[in-house]
Amino acid sequence: MTMQRTLAAAAISALAFAMPAAAETVDMATVKCAELETMKEDEVNFMFSWLLGYAGGQASDTTIDLGSMDSVGKSIGEYCAENPDVGLVSAVTYVLSE
Secondary structure: OOHHHHHHHHHHHHHHOOOOOOOOOOOHHHOEHHHHHHOOHHHHHHHHHHHHHHHHHHOOOOOOOHHHHHHHHHHHHHHHHHOOOOEHHHHHHHHHHO
């Protein structure tokens, strides 16, 4: 599954995500775009949900536009495909600022 398709699927189901089966601590500041390719779908869904919440918190925005989640997911996937060495938090921040 391509990164764009994975993130698009995550966008559609982001609010109904499941916690990753293995409990672990992840420093989101260290996760690179390229790592999305090796993640399971439920992990991508969780990451995507966390990242949108994080970005909203940074912007002091408590709303979520459910209608734009598919396009946001595709945009993040496209950006990450072109910039695999960029941190995922930076990628989401960049895409959401456009």
